[in-house]
Amino acid sequence: MTFGGAALADHQIQLISVDRPGLGASSPDPLKTFDSIADDVAALIEEVVGRPVPVVANSQGAPFGLALATTGWASALVLVSPIDDVGYPPITALLPEDYRSLVAAVARDPYTALERLATYTPGALFETVMSDYPPSDEAVYGRPQFQTQLRAALDDGFASGATGYARDTVLAMSAWPAKLFDPGVDVRILFGADDRVHSTDLGATLADRIRGAHRDVIDGVGGALLWALPDLVLARAVATD
Secondary structure, three states, X not given: OOOOOHHHHHOOOOOOOOOOOOOOOOOOOOOOOHHHXXXXXXXXXXXXXXXXXXXXXXXXXXXXXXXXXXXXXXXXXXXXXXXXXXXOHHHHOOOOHHHHHHHXXXXXXXXXXXXXXXXXXXXXXXXXXXXXXXXXXXXXXXXXXXXXXXXXXXXXXXOOOOHHHHHHHHHHHOOOXXXXXXXXXXXXXXXXXXXXXXXXXXXXXXXXXXXXXXXXXXXXXXXXXXXXXXXXXHHHHHHOO
């Protein structure tokens, strides 16, 4: 997925989006960790840019963005609609029962959970997004052009099967390593006030746990914030760079 459109040119930003191992055209890595992915992306930044750059991480990308920041190759980090650390007990306790059961299953037996998650399809994930979003996200999710873009991105991401997605999800649903909460850069957290999907408390607990984090809750939008207000996201990235 991409975002930004004309706002990228307005801010003189070149957007580079990365496929994590096992997604899209990226070779699979059954042993991937937050650290291995952070090292991969840090090496890419060093090779392509040669200096730390602002990083935007959306949804399940949040812990991977935090891991990258700990390498020193992110000059700033913006987390847009980030998922919660659902393995953190105070957050786990707030989850719906079925979600709480899944988190417990991941903690108890991550390999069996991975096999279960590997049965997901791009079509199922597309329907999950499209079946339950607030009216304030209709301007994004209801747009045929966006739906085509999202479905194409999901199909591409699952081109080698669902194992890459499953591995990322198991990592993200396990308790996050303590070092992710001391990333060493300024962190801006952006949440849509109508977001019912990514966090039980719109990122309040997450912001409190991340050293140096600042959280903004934006009215009139939900989980589609990244695409609804790209200029805001990019402005935050540039301002904290």
